[in-house]
Amino acid sequence: MAEARQVPEVAAPAVAQGNAAYAWPTHPTYMGTDVQRIDGPDKVTGRAKYSYDIQRPNMLYGRIVRSPHPRARVVAIDLTMARQAPGVKAALAVVEPNAILMFQGEEVAAVAAATEEQARDAARLVKVQYEVLPPLTSVEQAMSPDAPKVFPDGNVREGAAEETGDLAAGFKAAAHVVEQTYNTQVQTHVSLETHGCVCEWDGDKLTAWVSTQAVHGTREGFAQALKIPQANVRVITQYMGGGFGSKFAPDAQGIICANLAKQAGAPVHLMLDRKEEHLATGNRPSAYAKIRAGVSADGMLTAFDAQTWGTGGAGVGAGFPLPYIYQFPNRRRQHKDVYINAGGARAMRAPGHPQGCFITEVLMDELADLVKLDPVDFRMKNLPPDAPDARWRAYFPIAAKLFGWDKRHPTGDATPGPIKHGFGCSANRWGGGGRGSHAHCEILPDGGVIMRCGTQDIGTGTRTLVSIVTAETLGLPIDAVNTEIGDSLYPFSGGSGGSTTAASVTPAIRVTAVKALDALKAKVAPKLGVPPADLVASDGRLHARNDRAKGMTWKEACRTLGAEPIAVDGEWQPGLSASGTSGVQMAEVEVDTETGVSKVTRLVCVQDCGLIVDKLTAESQVIGGVLFGVNYALFEDRILDRNTGQMVNPNMEWYLIGGPSDVPEITAHLVDQPERGVIGLGEPPAVATAAAIANAIANATGVRLRSLPMTPDKVLAALEQQRAGGTR
Template sequence: LDTGNRPSAFAHIRAGVSAEGKLTAFDGQSWGTGGAGAGSNFPLPYLYQFPNRKRVHTDVYINAGQQRAMRAPGHPQGCFLTEILMDELADRVKIDPVEFRIRNAPPIAPNAQWIKYFQEGARRFGWEKRHPTGDPTPGPIKTGMGVSAHLWGGAGRGSTAHVDINPDGSVVVKCGTQDLGTGTRTIVTIVAAETLGVPMNAITTEIGDTQYPFSGGSGGSTTAASVSPAIRVTCTDALDQLFAKVAPTVGVQADDLVAEGGRIRGATDASKSLAWKDACKLLGTEPISVDGKWQDGLSGAGTSSVQFSEVTVDIETGIVRIKRILAMQDCGLIVDRLTAESQVYGGVIAAINFALYEDRLLDRVTGQMVNPNMEFYLLAGMSDVPQIDVVLNNMPERGVIGIGEPPTVSTASAIANAVRNATGATIRSLPLHPHKVLAAIEQQRAGGTD
């Protein structure tokens, strides 16, 4: 397709694990292509702690369209290769897959909450009802559960902003960022309104114009972490100037004033106050105009997440149906829960598509895509999207961290591991089309693979 594609990833992996369920070694040989002259660039091994590791990687260049920065570049590939391995190793040492991951996850830290999420997620999801690999229930419909984890950066910096507080009480916030449907306009408005203590409808947010103060592009889940601090700092500076104008009238020192509920009042004596609009009238004909920029301390970096999935597999047709998905995710300070949850929903649904449906087919000679249409390039329909439960961990002490990309990373791995739990067959490639599922089941019946 004209918009490019996610790079491919292929690997031969050998791994060691002790009888106590601790990873000991990783030896991987990997290949991947980003098309004509572009690398594949995926991390391997992913997330878990292998004390001894070796990887030899080869980029393969082909006469096909170049890769693009699809959501969470490189991470779904590295996650899938590692997480399939983790389930196989867990079975080898006869340890529950969640417990096995807990034993090998990085220590708990603000940006490393996997152990907590494995434990809480298992409880919420009903993991104790999971059966060992291979559903023994009679009949063609088999049920299975899977789990997977991921990480992401999400840091941002460098944005600038401009705020005008006008004598009529209106507020205009300008920033050269953009909203691609992720809710940037909403969080700009929320941060400004909360800082100034006025309702959101009092804020006019102007973004998406190169004439506005500089902000970065939308990528790497950096926008929220870059923009929110800039808006907060600039609004705070503007509010301090308004306090200086109001202080003589209300008889309170400027540094003892607060703005909330559409009023400016004394922090220790609430009776000394002015309505926001009355306070702004004191500006006369001169609005307050302030330029500001991102400052350290209001945003953070590093997110962690765990996802669980439950599926049914028809072992006669190879069709996989997802019953439900649970996503445990953090993103630092949650500015707007609705849009943050929406990002998780979108990421999970995108991953469902490349886990079960999407498949770019190329002509082996010309490199041209042979299914560039909505008839043969498959996407999930409404009935294919399962129940998705999102649990966000609000961590205000960490500041704002982006959430646009991480939720799409581990969904496919959790689904594939659930299919393995249902059928007893390991499927080591995506998408999980019926013919692949049936082939894996037949291979398992014939003796499986090492």
């Protein structure tokens, strides 16, 4: 096993400082244009094989026995009957007697059998005796002074208090003060492809086909958990159907699958079902904020005082940025993470940001109403200074023009009839810088090109980006490049998360392709009588910069290699990518005040991401992010029974997701910033949508919803409260 090394951290500037040797092309052929996904045909025809689709000789199917109770002590586990069931080849206990189970769905035992049906039957034959213990089922219960101390270190973890400026002076300067409580729900990831893998042992070497966002990270995770060398593990992810931050490790099911395969002496396929997904594979924590905020008579923010809390279930991670973006000079905040007996949180598409954005942006509209300012004008007065990584002052006017914001009416649609229309706006920010990727390029004597990188395409188009940058650099058609990714045998690349992949991978590909091209130029130059530095590659030819006729075709150039291909390694270098994105969204909604149903009809997103590599997949990211936000705003909600703590909607029937008729008209206006280099885009568009929708609903109905999701019952309740004179 090679000596382990640490991946160094480096700071990325807001604007790439330039890298002359590998600079991005100034007049690209493909970059920044609409390039179709190279694997689109494979996906729509079913040729693309996801982990779920992997079939191995003599493969078995695994099934996990999970706790039905949110809190229980395991008294005994009896595998006898399961082991005797038809087709069963392996059975194991995951926990020992006396183990305390802390959430519904926690793994208790597992079986592997010849068919899925046999595995399910055998799982039902595992006899587990539980001593059911009273659970903590809500943050309110967990935080109450008389709550049982369920977690050994206490049910609440206090965060550090943040305080800036002079709060008393800030409130003294306020002409108006808002005091309200806001909250967001627990959202599960609902990846279309569930978590899971296929594990196969060959002696002491493990091959795992895993639905993961990190082939290298998952390799490390298997090795650490199984106490085997990383070099003995290979993780493959050719295609995967979404993870949204929840798939960075082998997880319990991965380790169980490997152990079942070891015990059975056969490959095991263990993919989770939808109920298991909801219960045990992570979620976005809830957020609560009790806020007092002040604004001066001329519309300047003066003070912000907040107590915040939230739950990530049986784990931490419920922090969120607050206030978000806008400048409160005097502010204080105290946050608490609350533990309850429910599945733990995991990173989820811009962790913390949708919560902080929703709470702040709804508050901003409330303050704008008090000072009788248009919401955009009010925001413009309180935004940070304009900068390359903070361009809201430029983007609000662009979005307003695209959207037709000047047609906005004051809060409360005064037109007759039950259907009310409204506009809302919001802003977002995210980092998105990457580093650390490596790649390997081969130019073959027959003209073939192979680019290998140990990244993975989690549905965002990374495979296509690798092909684009390689083809652009070598002057070849995109389909002339063989892009190989999704395998931990390929050069190291980090996990695909935090919107880092494009900024991490594309510079590595650029550097590697330039190096490979330089090697080919060195071979060809003497034959053409042109110095290597004067050769360029374009349109499938290698030729003199100022004399296109003085050259040869790509194939002719490669033929000069004889039997020895060019094989070069390259890695990410600074100067080709940056960090820090900003965006603005505006939404139009239609609210039926008789049914309480809200429908988003139109949404404009103005968003930057540095240098755009593929306009089509970038726009696709925006559209996907907006839909994510629509679901967060109106539909998704993990609901726990307040008495038993069991999830009452662990499916896709009652855990609501929008359908085709819920998709608004989306305008994705991408701002190209070639001077900044590449920046990631996965997270940013998902952040601001719910807030813009919430403000649009308030603009339509005249009532303010401060709680997500904004379901019909909440709309009707708010309208009823208004009629009763209960709200402002």
